[in-house]
Amino acid sequence: MPNHRPYHHGNLREALVEAAVALIEESGPQGFTLAEAARRAGVSAAAPYRHFKGRDDLLEEIAKRGFEEFGSAMWDAWDDGLPNPLAAFSRLGQCYLDFARERPAYYIAMFESGVALAPNTELWELSEHGFGVLLAAAEALSRPLPRDKRPPPRMFANHIWAMSHGVVELFGRGAPGARSPISPEDMLSSAALVYLRGLGLIGQ
Template sequence: MPDRRPYHHGNLREALIEAAIGLIAENGPRGFSLAEAARRAGVSPAAPYRHFKGRDDLLEEIARRGFDEFADAMKAAWDDGRPNPLAAFGRMGQCYLDFARERPAFYVAMFESDITMSDNVALWEASERGFGMLIHAAEELSAPLPKDRRPPARMFANHIWALSHGVVELFARGKPGVRSPISAEDMLNSGVLIYLRGLGLIGD
């Protein structure tokens, strides 16, 4: 008869998640395996399968946690955007850069790991909560525009997200000044201002 006793390792699930976060931070999203996470957690290669279906399942859980933390940070940065939505929007941009720098393993799992969200409801909901803050900010910022000149809020948010992600990839990693003498913060802020000016939301 097979042994059905539960596996005891304190909290093995959390140990595996922490091990994988460390490996992702060191080697990127493709730089770890479930077996390597198990080795770092000090358990057998078979032990993780008691908690995760496979490597992608573990990666999705890390991304979900990252999106939850990201959403909370973005909400705090926005803080309803009153009395100054533009200043709040600037805080959200800084929040994006800070999260990418300070939580690199989560950021990579969320945006650079090629995970599929359609089959993971919890992951999809977490990602939408974070992105929903950006959509809400876009709605508030574009509200003064006439309806026929107002861009769809999700498209607006997508443009800002793409700009933010591009700045992270090109200018916020590595040593300052390697690719540009302009800081990542100034690069993002100037890009957002140019975009908002093009919409007619701010003047010269």
């Protein structure tokens, strides 16, 4: 039987978030109910409805917190592209992998739970804040190219995002080396180098 943490008056919302985060790590975003989160938090099945409309509302709250933390971490890693955009770009890749590894429930809620971003203005803006650092990186890395040769920044950023997410999904889960003897970090950095060479942004 799981150990239930006692509910302290005034802290129910946080207790439910913590319980849901633990459940997502154990069973995935669809693997729990609001009632189960309530049991983990040590409250009645009806208590969560004081703060959340349902399970999806709780997932949105976790995704919101995740995007906020993720965006701050990514902008800190970018550090205005210093000392040069390529070095800063490498830090972004490491930051992305670190966040997925160290904050798995938040990452899952953000990118794998099916939470709709567009209808939720706050959630959309937070997600765009994090994505904005990839746009900034795309623009900075493309700057050496003639204007008519530069790839559209959002397309460039989407490619990098898809690449990063793919490495997390295929090689960043489970025990190290389970799918490949190459580390996720080396997998992502080598893929990014091939991509940047293809754009003519770095030499051989």
